[in-house]
Amino acid sequence: MTFEADLKTAQQELTALFAEAHHAVAFTGAGLSTECGIPDFRSPGGLWSQNKPIPFQDFLAHRAARNEAWRRKFAMDTAFSGALPGRGHVALARLLEEGRLAGIITQNIDGLHQASGVPDAALVELHGNGTYATCLDCGRRYELAWVRERFEAAGGEAPDCPACGGAVKSATISFGQAMPEQEMARAAALSEDCDLFIVLGSSLVVYPAAGFPLIARRNGARLVILNREPTDFDPFAEFVARDDIGDVLAPFACPAL
Structure with missing residues (x-):
């Protein structure tokens, strides 16, 4: 028992x-x-109480969703970088x-x-792993510093993969992603x-x-x-x-x- x-x-x-x-x-x-x-996700004050998760299909379909996903990512990284x-x-x-x-x-x-x-x-x-990013089309790996530099230089616009033009995403599994x-x-x-x-x-x-x-x-x-x-x-x-x-x-x- x-x-x-x-x-x-x-x-x-x-x-x-x-x-x-x-x-x-x-x-x-x-x-x-x-x-x-x-912080965890579900407890009061957790990450999900502050931001509704962005579904994977929205990330793929809308550049605005990709921009917001990266904005949140870099905000969290700044807050927890010393962990x-x-x-x-x-x-x-x-x-x-x-x-x-x-x-x-x-x-x-x-x-x-x-x-x-x-x-x-x-x-x-x-x-997955949130310490780096990958292209969703060709699988090429990108370091977060590379993504952040281009994101900030473009005024908050998420970069595409220079190799194939695919969407670049942190190497994590989002809602709706296989x-x-x-x-x-x-x-x-x-x-x-x-x-x-x-x-x-x-x-x-x-x-x-x-x-x-x-x-x-x-x-x-x-x-x-x-x-x-x-x-x-x-x-x-x-x-x-x-x-x-x-x-x-x-x-x-x-x-x-």
């Missing part, structure tokens, strides 16, 4: 579960990065390094997992093969990403949920914890003795 663990109990239970697991997987959401000064990995990011990187974690599936686009030392081979970015097939397949494989699945800072309401904990549970994995608010998956978990994720994972951020 699921129980709600206090901080000390959550740390003890996680330690025991990691000791027993052979193939543990972490699933991270926006709640992991709030400690780093990056550094938190204790949760550091702990997960350490667990990977020690072989106690097989991989990380993330809904986050902030690049903080990589900044904490997580290699690309161990990370599945379901919703999920990345390769990353979805990698996430499914990790979820099917794991024996411990730990959710960290996700409300588990955005599908298809939110389906991976259920895949893991149906394949016999033990499920743990660390999230401020209740989720629909709480009844299927070994335990849930409402404490700050950085506090819960702080002991795992230190090298094993």
